[in-house]
Amino acid sequence: MPEGDALFRFARRVDGALAGKTIVRARAQGPGPVPQVERLIGVVCVGARSVGKNLLIEFANGLVLRGHLRMYGTWHVYRPGQAWRRAEREARLVLEVEDFVVVNFSAPVIELLESRALPSYPPLAGLGPDLLDDNFDPLEALRRFRDPLRADLTIGDAIMDQQVMAGVGNIWKHETLFRCGINPWRRVRHLDDDELLRIVATARDLLRASVGKPDGRGIARRPEMYVYLRSGQPCRRCGTRLVSARQGVDIRYTTWCPRCQPGEGEPASANSLVEP
Numbered sequence: 001m002p003e004g005d006a007l008f009r010f011a012r013r014v015d016g017a018l019a020g021k022t023i024v025r026a027r028a029q030g031p032g033p034v035p036q037v038e039r040l041i042g043v044v045c046v047g048a049r050s051v052g053k054n055l056l057i058e059f060a061n062g063l064v065l066r067g068h069l070r071m072y073g074t075w076h077v078y079r080p081g082q083a084w085r086r087a088e089r090e091a092r093l094v095l096e097v098e099d100f101v102v103v104n105f106s107a108p109v110i111e112l113l114e115s116r117a118l119p120s121y122p123p124l125a126g127l128g129p130d131l132l133d134d135n136f137d138p139l140e141a142l143r144r145f146r147d148p149l150r151a152d153l154t155i156g157d158a159i160m161d162q163q164v165m166a167g168v169g170n171i172w173k174h175e176t177l178f179r180c181g182i183n184p185w186r187r188v189r190h191l192d193d194d195e196l197l198r199i200v201a202t203a204r205d206l207l208r209a210s211v212g213k214p215d216g217r218g219i220a221r222r223p224e225m226y227v228y229l230r231s232g233q234p235c236r237r238c239g240t241r242l243v244s245a246r247q248g249v250d251i252r253y254t255t256w257c258p259r260c261q262p263g264e265g266e267p268a269s270a271n272s273l274v275e276p
């Protein structure tokens with residue numbers, strides 16, 4: 001699943017292609033509700049930005065396109081006439097300016113909204129502070145972790161709750177908790193403020209390292225993976241065999257090092273099978 005850092009990179013590329021330019025062609029197709037993107041033809045694009053895992057493209061007529069990729073969606077930027085790397089029938093949205101073609105493939109959510117409605121729009125309004133926002137406030141994330149509704153969540157689930165802080169998905173959940181030495185099965189109520197703030201700061205460092213410098217140069221390979229998709233392999237730090245178990249509402253595998261991430265609450269079924 002694309003995470004906050006991937007969305008940030010998509011937004012930077014889409015912004016570079018469209019910002020300040022007039023849309024000359026626009027089309028959208030299903031599956032799913034089809035936004036009336038013809039309303040964007042002849043309109044100047046103001047810019048694109050990511051908010052958590054959402055990509056927002058704003059226009060001078062007060063409209064904004066919101067895309068959410070969930071598991072399979074992606075954004076491509078092409079030059080006019082350049083061959084696409086995926087089939088045209090998979091394109092959900094195509095926006096063309098004079099010198100670029102921006103294509104969304106397979107996003108389950110593409111919708112056209114009024115900019116002024118965004119602050120109160122439910123998918124965005126409930127989001128926690130964005131880890132890639134320059135004004136990110138770690139104490140606000142801490143306050144949201146401390147909501148009584150989250151006290152009994154495992155940290156492996158709570159760290160991906162976009163209403164606590166926006167941007168962490170499955171990869172950075174794994175890597176953040178390993179780097180902090182925190183067992184993913186510990187309950188939020190058993191973590192002290194220092195531990196939660198260390199988790200917040202580490203997640204932010206990892207996402208920022210992954211997106212590279214603000215000018216878009218020197219981007220960043222992703223930081224080395226210690227545990228993500230490494231179940232059954234030796235820990236890169238201590239050599240202990242990494243274990244995994246299903247966790248969370250979407251019951252995907254979580255992998256951790258039992259020695260570097262000690263803690264209560266590991267399920268009895270934890271094993272070192274390689275995840276499917």
Ligand SMILES: [Zn+2]
Binds near residue numbers: 235240261
């Ligand atoms: Zn280890």
